[in-house]
Amino acid sequence: MLKLSGKNIIKLSVNNVVREVAVRPSDILAEVLRNQLGLTGTKIGCENGDCGVCTVLVDNLPVKSCLMLAVEAVGHEITTIEGLSDTPVQNAFIEKNAFQCGFCTPGFIMVCRSLLNNHPDPDDYTVESWLQSNLCRCTSYQEIKEAVKKAKDLR
């Protein structure tokens, strides 16, 4: 049985690169990504699972990284917004101006990427139920919906 206590060196595979980090078992994945790996594209907002700005992909599925311990991520593939540079989803958000301040954008892009990987041609109900996991204070919802449609066509 694996037991971790105090600080431990663990290996995390992030954006297809294996990185070593020193963590306590109670360290949250979102903070380790930002503070130890410098991947500050993942944002932290509510820290309570409500806003979705901390969303990353774990084995291709969206997970709110404020609700995941870093030690739970060992052995899984993590994708952050930095891993989606110049992809159809990112380009669709730019083309459709699907942001204003941009704080929520990484979270939305992660969900959108996973949605289209798992449902290449999603119906409106599926799009809504996946994207309802994220909040946009600037209310760019209409443009975000258009970006999802655009991303689908660009793939």
Added chain:
Amino acid sequence: MIPFDFEYYLPDTLKEASEIFVTLQKEGRSPLYYGGGTEIISMARVMNVTPGAVIDIKKIPECLEFGINDNHITIGAAVTLAKITASGIFPLLGLAAGRIADHTVQEKITLGGNLAGTIIYHESLLPLLISDSSVCLQSAEGLKEAPVPEVFSGGGLRPGELIVKISLEKKFAQCPYFHIKKSKIEKIGYPLVTVCVLLYDNVMRTAVSGLCHFPLRLADVPLDPDTDEAVLAENLVRNISAPIRNDASGSADYRTFILIKTVESIIRELKQIKKDKINA
């Protein structure tokens, strides 16, 4: 940030999990079984729980069981709500699970965590309360099986008891069903009332969350085409003896009104389904 340290254990077997729980408990370290961790992390952040150790059950094979065998459906405690919904294995449970928190959080919340957690709604319990489901529990004394209502509508889990898996007969997953969740404003949110109904053997089985401080199963009702649905719904709801919640999210009168109207509409639809079947 979680402002304190705890130890992390990842047992490979049920026996290891229950033994380490007992050891840590004896040492005064307030261990917690760890499923999806969503409730433990959000509560630990504000020091509402302060475990000295967490025991992650996501590597225990029995807790990951998921499938149909010999007309029995088995769902391990560490299976996520999103996986249950996507599989279609028990459509009513899939609907209930698909309205808990939001889709991304459903990728992390486990069935065991929703059943055992301290948040009062336990919406995934409703389909299990009305489908003769049983629960397999591991403790220091070993494995035992019990009817779901006996554990979750009774005294709850005993200290150190681990939910291993849920099982039910496949026939209950094939009955006509309804799931209606009414929240105060948004689609995502805690329920004012959530109602789950199964029609089995022409009897309507109903379970409700949000109304009282715990989910409950209402009286069974034979579906008689001649009964008035408004009278039936009113009687069913007025017979609830537990105190109805009365707070800022919804007064007791409002919750009761919503429940009566919801049950009424379900009875009406069930009667219609029956009529259509006869006419077909």
